[in-house]
Amino acid sequence: MQSPNSGGAPDRPTHPPGPVDESAVIALLRARFEAPARLGTPDGGVPPAGDTWIGDDAAVVGLAPGVRALMATDLVVGGVHVDGDLSAPEDIGYKALMVTVSDFAAMGARPSYALVSLAAPPGTDFDGLGAGLAEAAEEVGCVVVGGDLSESPVLVVSTAVVGVAEHGGPDPLLRSGARPGHRLFVTGPLGRSAAGLRILRSAGPEGGSGTQAPDLVRAHRRPVARLAEGDTSRRSGASAAIDISDGLLADLSHLAVASGVGVDLDTVPVAEGASRGEAMSGGEDYELLVATGAPDHLVEAFASAGLAPPLPIGVCTADLGHLTLGGVELPAGGWLHRF
Amino acid sequence: MQSPNSGGAPDRPTHPPGPVDESAVIALLRARFEAPARLGTPDGGVPPAGDTWIGDDAAVVGLAPGVRALMATDLVVGGVHVDGDLSAPEDIGYKALMVTVSDFAAMGARPSYALVSLAAPPGTDFDGLGAGLAEAAEEVGCVVVGGDLSESPVLVVSTAVVGVAEHGGPDPLLRSGARPGHRLFVTGPLGRSAAGLRILRSAGPEGGSGTQAPDLVRAHRRPVARLAEGDTSRRSGASAAIDISDGLLADLSHLAVASGVGVDLDTVPVAEGASRGEAMSGGEDYELLVATGAPDHLVEAFASAGLAPPLPIGVCTADLGHLTLGGVELPAGGWLHRF
Numbered sequence: 143m144q145s146p147n148s149g150g151a152p153d154r155p156t157h158p159p160g161p162v163d164e165s166a167v168i169a170l171l172r173a174r175f176e177a178p179a180r181l182g183t184p185d186g187g188v189p190p191a192g193d194t195w196i197g198d199d200a201a202v203v204g205l206a207p208g209v210r211a212l213m214a215t216d217l218v219v220g221g222v223h224v225d226g227d228l229s230a231p232e233d234i235g236y237k238a239l240m241v242t243v244s245d246f247a248a249m250g251a252r253p254s255y256a257l258v259s260l261a262a263p264p265g266t267d268f269d270g271l272g273a274g275l276a277e278a279a280e281e282v283g284c285v286v287v288g289g290d291l292s293e294s295p296v297l298v299v300s301t302a303v304v305g306v307a308e309h310g311g312p313d314p315l316l317r318s319g320a321r322p323g324h325r326l327f328v329t330g331p332l333g334r335s336a337a338g339l340r341i342l343r344s345a346g347p348e349g350g351s352g353t354q355a356p357d358l359v360r361a362h363r364r365p366v367a368r369l370a371e372g373d374t375s376r377r378s379g380a381s382a383a384i385d386i387s388d389g390l391l392a393d394l395s396h397l398a399v400a401s402g403v404g405v406d407l408d409t410v411p412v413a414e415g416a417s418r419g420e421a422m423s424g425g426e427d428y429e430l431l432v433a434t435g436a437p438d439h440l441v442e443a444f445a446s447a448g449l450a451p452p453l454p455i456g457v458c459t460a461d462l463g464h465l466t467l468g469g470v471e472l473p474a475g476g477w478l479h480r481f
Numbered sequence: 482m483q484s485p486n487s488g489g490a491p492d493r494p495t496h497p498p499g500p501v502d503e504s505a506v507i508a509l510l511r512a513r514f515e516a517p518a519r520l521g522t523p524d525g526g527v528p529p530a531g532d533t534w535i536g537d538d539a540a541v542v543g544l545a546p547g548v549r550a551l552m553a554t555d556l557v558v559g560g561v562h563v564d565g566d567l568s569a570p571e572d573i574g575y576k577a578l579m580v581t582v583s584d585f586a587a588m589g590a591r592p593s594y595a596l597v598s599l600a601a602p603p604g605t606d607f608d609g610l611g612a613g614l615a616e617a618a619e620e621v622g623c624v625v626v627g628g629d630l631s632e633s634p635v636l637v638v639s640t641a642v643v644g645v646a647e648h649g650g651p652d653p654l655l656r657s658g659a660r661p662g663h664r665l666f667v668t669g670p671l672g673r674s675a676a677g678l679r680i681l682r683s684a685g686p687e688g689g690s691g692t693q694a695p696d697l698v699r700a701h702r703r704p705v706a707r708l709a710e711g712d713t714s715r716r717s718g719a720s721a722a723i724d725i726s727d728g729l730l731a732d733l734s735h736l737a738v739a740s741g742v743g744v745d746l747d748t749v750p751v752a753e754g755a756s757r758g759e760a761m762s763g764g765e766d767y768e769l770l771v772a773t774g775a776p777d778h779l780v781e782a783f784a785s786a787g788l789a790p791p792l793p794i795g796v797c798t799a800d801l802g803h804l805t806l807g808g809v810e811l812p813a814g815g816w817l818h819r820f
Contacts, residue, residue, distance in 0.1 A: 174611035302641030
C-alpha cells in the first residue's frame with residue numbers, strides 16, 4: 143500500500159487496539175495483490191520499467207505510450223483521524239483531500255483529478271464537507287470529477303487522486319532512491335499539527351474555536367500539501383522523498399528501509415510551540431522529507447522558487463537498519479494502526 | 482457523483498434513516514465541486530469537450546494529449562451493502578472491486594489499475610478480503626497498485642479504478658445519449674441478487690452456506706461486471722448505458738433523466754427464482770441497461786461476440802418524466818440512502 147497515512151497524531155481510537163499491526167496487514171495484502179499468478183504481466187508480477195505499484199506514496203503506472211499516471215488514495219475516519227468536536231466539517235473535507243494530494247507532493251508530481259467517497263451517518267453536514275473538499279481542490283489545481291455516497295454509522299472520507307508525471311522531466315521521486323552520503327532535509331519545522339491537536343484538546347469543549355495558537359491549530363485542521371517543494375526537489379535532482387504523515391521517525395524509517403540505508407540525524411527542527419516528542423513522532427505534519435546527493439542544488443532551487451529554505455537534518459549512511467540522533471541510537475517510532 | 486451504487490438490495494441499515502435523501506446530497510456536492518469560481522477551466526466550470534465529470538457511472542477526463550482516462554469509485558459499507566454473517570470476507574472483497582469495475586462496463590470501457598482503501602475494525606480478516614479483491618482484479622484484468630488502511634468501528638471498503646478510453650474507437654457510453662425511438666435492452670434477467678439475499682436471510686444463521694439456490698446466492702455475493710457486454714454495446718453504436726445497481730426502475734430513471742427522454746417498457750425480464758418486485762427494484766444486479774438506435778447491430782454484435790442475446794424491454798419516448806409498463810404509468814423507484 144502507499145504511505146499508511148494513519149496520522150501520527152494519537153487521536154482517540156474508538157475501540158481497543160487488536161493484536162495485528164498495519165505493517166503486517168500491508169505485507170499480507172501486498173502478497174495477495176502482487177502474486178505473480180494473479181497478474182497478467184509478462185514478468186509475472188513485476189511492474190514494467192518505470193512503474194511503481196504498491197509501496198510508495200503514490201503508484202506510478204504506464205497508462206498509454208509515453209504517459210505515466212500517478213494514483214494515490216487516503217482515508218480519513220471520524221474518531222480516528224479527525225474529531226468532529228475539534229474540527230469543522232469544512233476542515234475535515236479540506237484535510238481529507240489534502241492528505242492524498244500530499245502523496246503527490248512527495249513524488250514531486252501535480253494532482254489533476256479527484257474522486258471523493260463519503261460514508262456518512264445521518265445528520266452529516268455534507269455542504270460543509272463539500273465546501274472544504276472544493277476549497278482544497280481549488281488550492282491545488284485539481285478537479286473533483288466523481289465519487290460515491292453511502293450511509294454509514296461512522297464518517298469515512300476516501301479520496302483518490304490521479305495526475306500525470308511530467309513528460310521528459312526527472313522521474314517521480316520515490317522513497318527508494320536515497321544512497322549512503324545523501325543529505326536529508328525537511329521542508330519545515332515539525333510538530334505543529336500534534337501541538338495544535340494538544341491545544342485543542344486541553345482547551346475543553348470551547349477550545350474548538352482555536353483562538354489559542356491559531357497557527358498550530360490550523361496546522362492540525364488544515365494541513366497543506368507541499369506541492370511546490372516536492373516539484374522543486376524533483377527538478378533539482380533529489381534522490382528520494384516521503385511526506386511526513388506518520389511522524390518523522392516513522393517516515394524516516396520508511397524511506398531508509400525502502401532505500402536500504404541507515405540515517406544519522408544531526409538535529410530535529412522543532413516548530414515553535416511544539417514539543418520535541420511532537421516533532422519527532424507527532425505526525426500529520428505533511429512536510430516533506432527529502433534526500434539528495436546534490437544538497438547545494440536543492441538549496442539553490444528552493445531559493446530560486448521563492449520557497450523557505452529546506453532544513454538540513456542529517457545524512458544517509460550505509461548502516462542499514464540504524465537511526466542515530468547526535469550519535470545516539472533511536473528506535474523507529476510513529477503510529478501504527480492495530481486490528 | 483457517479484452512480485450512487487448504494488445497492489438496491491434492502492440490506493439492514495444500522496440506524497434510522499434521516500430526512501435527507503442522497504439525490505439532494507449529490508446535487509449539493511455537485512454544486513460545490515462544479516462552482517465555476519472554484520475551477521480553473523477556461524470555460525469556468527464546464528468540462529472540456531469529450532470530458533464527463535460528475536453525473537455518469539465513471540468520469541472521463543483528458544489526461545494527456547490524445548489520452549482520455551476513465552475514473553470511478555464505489556464504497557461498500559458493512560451492515561449497509563454487505564453483511565458479514567451472509568457473505569465471506571472473500572466475497573466482500575470480490576464484490577467491493579467488482580461494483581466499481583461495473584461502472585467501467587456501463588461506459589463500455591476496460592479497467593487497468595485499482596486503488597483499495599480499507600477502514601476496518603479489529604479482527605478483520607484482511608487475508609480473506611485481499612484474496613477476494615485479488616480474484617476480482619485478476620478476472621477483469623486490472624492490477625491493484627496501492628491503497629490505504631485505517632482502523633474504524635465499521636468495515637468500509639473503497640475502491641477506485643482507472644482505465645483508458647479506446648483510442649480512435651467510439652466514445653465511452655454515457656447515460657445521456659438516448660433519444661426518443663431508441664430501443665432499450667438489458668444484458669440479463671433481473672432480481673437475482675435480491676432473491677439471493679432473501680434466501681440467505683430466510684435460511685437463518687446456517688443459511689450462510691448458500692446451499693439453496695446457489696446461482697442466486699452467488700449473484701448476491703459475487704456480482705460480475707458485464708465488461709464484454711458494455712464494450713460490445715459501445716462498439717455496435719449503442720447510444721447510452723448504465724449499470725443496474727440501484728434497481729431497474731431507479732436506473733431507468735437515471736438514464737431517462739440524463740438523456741431527457743421518457744420510457745415505455747414492454748416487459749421486465751424476471752430471473753428464475755426472483756419475484757417481479759425484486760426484478761424491478763431489487764438492485765445490485767449489475768446487468769447493463771443499454772439504449773440504441775440500431776437494435777439489429779446490437780443483437781448481431783452480441784451474437785458475434787458469443788454473448789447471451791440482449792433482452793429487449795422497451796423504447797425511449799419523447800414523454801420526458803414518464804415511465805410506463807404495458808401502458809400503465811409507474812413510479813420511479815429504487816433505493817436512496819438517507820442521511
